[in-house]
Structures are given as structure tokens and as C-alpha cells.
Amino acid sequence: MKQIITLITLITIVQTSSFAQKGYWQQHAKYEMNIDMDAKAHQFTGQQELVYTNNSPNTLNRVFYHLYYNAFQPGSMMDVRSRTIIDPDPRVGDRIVGLKPDEIGFHKINSLTQNGKAVEYKVVGTILEVELAEPISPGKKATFKMDFNSQIPIQIRRTGRDNQEGVDYSMTQWYPKMCEYDKDGWHANPYIGREFHGIWGDFDVKITIDKNYLLGGTGYVQNPQEVGKGYEDKKKKMKTQKGAEDKLTWHFYAPQVHDFAWAADPEFTHDTTLLDNGTLLHFIYMKDTLVDRWTKLRPVAKKSFEFVNENFGEYPYKQYSIIQGGDGGMEYPMCTLITAHSSFQGLVSVTVHESIHSWFQGLMATNESKYSWMDEGFTTFAQYKTMDYLNDGGAINPLARQYGGYVRLVDANRQEPLTTHADFYKSNSVYGSNSYSKGAILLMQLSYIIGDDAVMNGMKRYYDEWHFKHPTAQDFKRVMEKEANMELDWYFEQFVETTNTIDYSIEAVAKKEGKTNITLARKGDMPMPIDVVIKLKDGSLKWYYIPMRIMRNNKGKDIYEITRVNKEAWPWVYPEYELVIDEAIENIEAIEIDPSTRMADVDRSNNYYPKDEEDKAVKFEGK
Ligand SMILES: [Zn+2]
Known part of the structure; x- marks a missing residue:
């Protein structure tokens, strides 16, 4: 019997998830990049090969790339937006307009081909507009090859060189990145400093940089015995890279991600902590800063990951890196860049927040621009x-x-x-x-x-x-x-x-044939089901639940561990509802609408009986 039930459950699960996928499609990108850094000029050259698969049902005649670095130039949309919005982000303010030619960011595209044929392209601010040499039909692939060179801007926001905590390179939004095309069409949003959306795919990235640098980022290091610096297997022999004198090539591979970020500094140091499920956490931070707080952070980060794995689904990659860099905290696949000079509590909270983005945005990759509440919220x-x-x-x-x-x-x-x-x-x-x-x-x-x-x-x-x-x-x-x-x-x-709000009140409480009649009122435009909890004079609690008709069901198990009395559903258009309860009014100490405070009632002062006696209200001291 047990086996049969398991089988039925299994079939149901498989059917449910395949049903969810029906008609769903997404594009695919396979990036290979070779980057050669000139750490004196703060510039790099790049060769990018991108194999793009059009899984959409539409034929594409154009494609678009993000060129984020171009935002860090005087007169860019990001610069103007920052100087004209009513409450500028102090990290940006008017800093972009003052950047000198050797402090700005740029991407210069030197050549671009599609399947070996040159394509026409135009740089329009932070977007590269590309007219294809030949259309990409549904289900077909195209290979784009690009040569470019870039200048890393002074760190203004998220990306750049020489951040406020002295990290040389915070390399985020740093390469020409194909814009996402989904069921809503192209999302070639100019970068004005906010949110991201990327194509699911694989990244194979080789970064050649002065050999004193330590790198951390998205992806697994493919040549740990060559780069060392805490990535090497201590039991194996180190190898010397051929031909490399002053520079070292770091080879990263990241499968099934939608972006690639990294950071580098010669003063970085590197610790690791292993989770019980085999995920390795990397901590990469400046040697001079507060080593003990990073040591203290490690067990907390482990506990946090374990809690999130258990409650929100298992983190599927084998590694995650917490890297000092950036300007606050920002999430990227398989890593985050955070600043570390605030309090220890601040370090914990930014680490917890940014690592949870590995789920909300990292894995459930919502289009942040359209649904910023689904990733940040x-x-x-x-x-x-x-x-x-x-x-x-x-x-x-x-x-x-x-x-x-x-x-x-x-x-x-x-x-x-x-x-x-x-x-x-x-x-x-x-x-x-x-x-x-x-x-x-x-x-x-x-x-x-x-x-x-x-x-x-x-x-x-x-x-x-x-x-x-x-x-x-x-x-x-x-x-x-x-x-x-x-x-x-x-x-x-x-x-x-909408911006409609919620407000419910207890209008009146009256005797009714040995029972009590509580008049509830909907004062806000947005309707809600109602929990009313009564505290009796003997200290006991009773919970009355009023669903709404339009929900077509009652809620399931909730946080209160007291008996629930289900009442008739409220047809929401009625401004009032008469809640009749079996208790005599004399036995009632207090009544409260939603003592859990989870309903976003914009005026809780009318949620209580007796009125103006909030201290008598039904209080739950934790679950
Ligand atoms: Zn966030």
C-alpha cells in the first residue's frame, strides 16, 4: 500500500512539473572569453565567442548586447538620471560627470562576426545594436565572435577599480553581455544603475593577470594547481604555467548561470568552509581588514546556507564565494561582492541577504527590472x-x-x-x-x-x-x-x-442573547480575509476565521496553535460583517483583528477592543 501511494505521489509530482513547463522556452548562451588584463592602465583586451541558441518560436533579425561600462561616462543616461532624480544615490550623485578620460569606463568593439560573416553594429550608450548577417530561425544556433577592449572605471557603483575598501578590481557588469529575449520580447534596457536580466548558459572564462593577484568569482577554477592561492589541492603538486612570466592565467568554468562576475586584489586572502552537503564556501577578503570578523562569519554563513537549503530548496552548485569588493552588497551567480567595514552584525546581514539572492534571482531568475519585488522582496x-x-x-x-x-x-x-x-x-x-x-x-x-x-x-x-x-x-x-x-x-x-490599502476595524461589540456580536468594518479599498482572536478573562484564547468568498477556500494550517472556528465567508463588497460568537460579553477581556500583524493594515489603532487599550490586546510571544 505504501509503495502504491509513493508511486501515485511520484506520478502527480512529475505531471505537475511537466505541466508547468508546457509552452515555456528560454534562450541559451555559451560564452568563451579570453581576457588579458593590463593592471597598470586598468584596461583589458577580450575575445569572446558566444554560441547563441534561439529557442523562441520567432525568427530574430537583430540582437543586442549590454555594454555596461559605457554608463560610467559624463553625459550617460546613468549620469543624467543620477543628477536629476529627486533623491540621488549618494554613491553615484554627480561623481560620473567629473570622471577624467583615464577614470571613465568604456567598451570598444573592434570586430564582430556572426558565423564568420561581419555584421553591422552600432554602439548606442550602454547598448550594442546588431543587425544580423542572417536571421536566426527558431531552434537554430548562431556563433558570434567579438574582439573588444575595455577600460575599468573608477568604482562608482557596483563595478570598477579601487573601491572604498581598497579592493583593486570589482569586476561586475564588465563584459559585453547579450541581452535577454523572452516571451515578452527583447529587454535591451539601457543601464542607468539598477537591475539585471540575463540569458541562462555556460561560461568558460580565462583571465590573464599579473601573478600576484588573487581572484574569486563565479565558476570553478579549472587550473587550481597552477593558480594556487588556496584553490589548490594541497596533496597534489603545484604546476608552473608555460610561457607565463609575470602573468598567470586563471581558468574559470560556470555551468548553468546567467552572468559571470569576479574580483581581484594582490592583498586578498582566502579561507574556505565546507557544508555537510558538500558545498564549499569561499571567503575572499583583504588581509589588512579584520581577520577575526571573517573567521567569526564562517560558521554563521554555514548555518544560514543550511537553513535556506532546508526551507527554500537546495543550492545546486558545489561552491559559493563571499568576496570583499563592490560598494555594499550585490548578488551574482555563485558569488557575492560585499563591503566589510561596517559592524559584524552588518557583515552577517549583508552576507545572509546576498547569499539568499542565489535563490531569488540566481536560480529563480526573474527579470529584476520588471519584478524587482520578486528578487529583493x-x-x-x-x-x-x-x-x-x-x-x-x-x-x-x-x-x-x-x-x-x-x-x-x-x-x-x-x-x-x-x-x-x-x-x-x-x-x-x-x-x-x-x-x-x-x-x-x-x-x-x-x-x-x-x-x-x-x-x-x-x-x-x-x-x-x-x-x-x-x-x-x-x-x-x-x-x-x-x-x-x-x-x-x-x-x-x-x-x-494597484496602490490600494487595507484597513479593517472593530466598529462595535454588543450583547446578543447571551452571546456577543462583533461588528467588523472594511475601511480600505483592498479586501482581506479576517482573523479575529479573543482573549477571555480566564486567559484562554479563541480564534475566529472569516475567509472571503472570492478565495473559494479556507486557509490551511497557520501559525496559531489554538482552536480555530471557521465563520461564513465575507462577500467583500459588504462594508460590514456581523461576527457572532458564543462567549458572553462579560467574559471577554480583549478582541483583536490579526494579532500576528502580518496583514498590512495601514491603521491598526482600530483593530482593538476595548478601544485605546492596546496593552490589553492579544499578544503572542513568539510561535
Ligand atoms: Zn538584494
Whole structure:
């Protein structure tokens, strides 16, 4: 019997996931690059061979490449955007306009061929527009060969040389990278400093650089016995590279990723920590900085990875590198670049956040520009769950601060919908608040709607169905609908596509034939199911649950470990709902709407009975 059940479960799983793939396609890229660095001039030459597979049902006549370094030139879109937005990012400000010719970044394309034939191309700011020599039909491959040379800009944002912590090279967004073409068409977004989207593929990269440099980045080092520096197998003999006098060639290979980043410095040092499942964590940082804090970080990073593996799906690569560089923290496949000069707690929190991006963006590779809340928000959600675990917190709502930020934005009347393209937000602060806080709240609040178990199982299902792909908001909604067996259109439409807000109140509490009648009111435009928890004078708690008709189901198991009484569904258009409970009014100490605070109610002052007695409210001290 047990075997039969297992077989049936297996068939169901296989069917579910193949159903999710039906009609789905994505492009494929295979990069081979040879890079020769001139660390005195801060320039490099590059040869790139890109085998591009058009898996789309459409014939392509043009392709586009990102040339990110061109953003670091006076008058670029990034420069002008930074100087005209109402709240400039202080890291950028007006720094680009002041760059001298030897401090700017550039990519110069010297030649480009498609299947051996020269193609016409034009550099338009940070985009290379290419007219193909011959169209690429559905299912066909094309091989592009490019010769280019580049200058590494002074570090302004994310990429560049000589960052604020003294790291020589933070090499991110550093090579001509083919733009992604998906079911929504081309995404040749000019780089103005924000989000990314890339093609799934494999990278084979050889970097030749002065031999005193230590490198870390995306991909596995293919010649560890030649480069040494902590990558070598200590039991094997070191080899000397042929022909290389002052320089050393580092050979990296990264399968199934959508970008490639690296960093280099002669002062880097390198430690490793092995996870029980075999993943090797690399820590690469400046020798002069705070060695003990990096030593202290190692077991914390291990614990964090293990928690995320267990709760959000298994990290599929054999290595991950945490590298000092950049200007804060930024995620790349198989690595992150972070700064390390803040507090130890800051180092932990940036490491946890950026490494969780290996799931949200690294594996579930959403188009960040269109769905910045799906990478930053989901990462923030998982980050705070992880931090709570690391701190033995047991908080019911570890995102209380994010809720506060969201409500302040609402109060200031500055909201923009989550559907806003990342480049088009009116301000940096609203982009931040939306992508990080409201995006995280979206998940936490979903656990209020469908139950905590359904959300956490749904996150694993999201991983199973969508890792190594490009999920959209609609794909994510469907995963959660299937997990909860519930209709969730209304939730995503209201919370993602509009700026409507939620406010419920306890209007009146009255005696009714030995029972108690609680009048609840919907004051906000966005409707929600309602949890009401009653505290009786004997100290016991009772939970009443009011779903909405449009959900077509009740939520499953949720965080409260008290008995739940399911009430009739609320047809949301009704402004009020009469909740009749069996308790006599004299026995009631306090009533509260959503004591878990997971519902983003913009005015919680009317969620309590007796009014103005928040201290009497139903309080849960952790799970
Ligand atoms: Zn992030």
C-alpha cells in the first residue's frame, strides 16, 4: 500500500512539473572569453565567442548586447538620471560627470562576426545594436565572435577599480553581455544603475593577470594547481604555467548561470568552509581588514546556507564565494561582492541577504527590472526568517520594520505600484521601499491569507518548478494558488498592480442573547480575509476565521496553535460583517483583528477592543 501511494505521489509530482513547463522556452548562451588584463592602465583586451541558441518560436533579425561600462561616462543616461532624480544615490550623485578620460569606463568593439560573416553594429550608450548577417530561425544556433577592449572605471557603483575598501578590481557588469529575449520580447534596457536580466548558459572564462593577484568569482577554477592561492589541492603538486612570466592565467568554468562576475586584489586572502552537503564556501577578503570578523562569519554563513537549503530548496552548485569588493552588497551567480567595514552584525546581514539572492534571482531568475519585488522582496523575506533563526528569535512577524516603512510611505502619499519598472520609479526611496519592504510583506501577508505551511511549501514548489528559469509574477501566483487550492487573482491584482490599502476595524461589540456580536468594518479599498482572536478573562484564547468568498477556500494550517472556528465567508463588497460568537460579553477581556500583524493594515489603532487599550490586546510571544 505504501509503495502504491509513493508511486501515485511520484506520478502527480512529475505531471505537475511537466505541466508547468508546457509552452515555456528560454534562450541559451555559451560564452568563451579570453581576457588579458593590463593592471597598470586598468584596461583589458577580450575575445569572446558566444554560441547563441534561439529557442523562441520567432525568427530574430537583430540582437543586442549590454555594454555596461559605457554608463560610467559624463553625459550617460546613468549620469543624467543620477543628477536629476529627486533623491540621488549618494554613491553615484554627480561623481560620473567629473570622471577624467583615464577614470571613465568604456567598451570598444573592434570586430564582430556572426558565423564568420561581419555584421553591422552600432554602439548606442550602454547598448550594442546588431543587425544580423542572417536571421536566426527558431531552434537554430548562431556563433558570434567579438574582439573588444575595455577600460575599468573608477568604482562608482557596483563595478570598477579601487573601491572604498581598497579592493583593486570589482569586476561586475564588465563584459559585453547579450541581452535577454523572452516571451515578452527583447529587454535591451539601457543601464542607468539598477537591475539585471540575463540569458541562462555556460561560461568558460580565462583571465590573464599579473601573478600576484588573487581572484574569486563565479565558476570553478579549472587550473587550481597552477593558480594556487588556496584553490589548490594541497596533496597534489603545484604546476608552473608555460610561457607565463609575470602573468598567470586563471581558468574559470560556470555551468548553468546567467552572468559571470569576479574580483581581484594582490592583498586578498582566502579561507574556505565546507557544508555537510558538500558545498564549499569561499571567503575572499583583504588581509589588512579584520581577520577575526571573517573567521567569526564562517560558521554563521554555514548555518544560514543550511537553513535556506532546508526551507527554500537546495543550492545546486558545489561552491559559493563571499568576496570583499563592490560598494555594499550585490548578488551574482555563485558569488557575492560585499563591503566589510561596517559592524559584524552588518557583515552577517549583508552576507545572509546576498547569499539568499542565489535563490531569488540566481536560480529563480526573474527579470529584476520588471519584478524587482520578486528578487529583493523575496530575498528580504527569507533574510529576516533566516536572521530570526540565527538569533533564536521565534518572532511571529520578523518583518515588523518593513511593515512600518510601508505604512510611512502610504501616509506620505508617495506609493507607486509594484508593477513599476525598476528604472522608472520617481525616487530611489520609493523603489527601495517597494522592492525590499512591500515585496517582502507580500509574502508574509500571503502566509496570513493561505496559512504559513502553504506559503513555506509553496516556496519549495516555486523552487522545484522554476529554478534555472525565468519565472514571472503570474507564474509565482499560480504556484501559490495550486499550493493553497485557492483563487488569488484578487490578492496579486490589488497588492501588486494597484496602490490600494487595507484597513479593517472593530466598529462595535454588543450583547446578543447571551452571546456577543462583533461588528467588523472594511475601511480600505483592498479586501482581506479576517482573523479575529479573543482573549477571555480566564486567559484562554479563541480564534475566529472569516475567509472571503472570492478565495473559494479556507486557509490551511497557520501559525496559531489554538482552536480555530471557521465563520461564513465575507462577500467583500459588504462594508460590514456581523461576527457572532458564543462567549458572553462579560467574559471577554480583549478582541483583536490579526494579532500576528502580518496583514498590512495601514491603521491598526482600530483593530482593538476595548478601544485605546492596546496593552490589553492579544499578544503572542513568539510561535
Ligand atoms: Zn538584494
